Amino acid sequence: MVQYLYSAYALKPEYAEIVGGPAPNSTSLMGVIIEEMQHLRGVNRLLVELGASPVLTRQDFP
Numbered sequence: 001m002v003q004y005l006y007s008a009y010a011l012k013p014e015y016a017e018i019v020g021g022p023a024p025n026s027t028s029l030m031g032v033i034i035e036e037m038q039h040l041r042g043v044n045r046l047l048v049e050l051g052a053s054p055v056l057t058r059q060d061f062p
Contacts, residue, residue, distance in 0.1 A: 004033040 008029045011018060018029055025031040044054040 004029065004036065008033060 011029075026035065040056075044056070047054055
């Protein structure tokens with residue numbers, strides 16, 4: 001999520017419409033950020049319900 005937030009706030013003002021408002025939809029960058037955070041929350045809630053610990057670290061891909 002950090003890369004999404006960094007991208008959203010690093011855009012030049014003339015591209016502000018790409019960022020969009022903080023509405024959870026897939027038509028703006030901020031909307032995608034919020035959707036991704038909701039997915040992370042949902043997965044971690046499921047892990048806790050199954051008796052596992054939440055995972056907030058990233059996987060180390062090759």
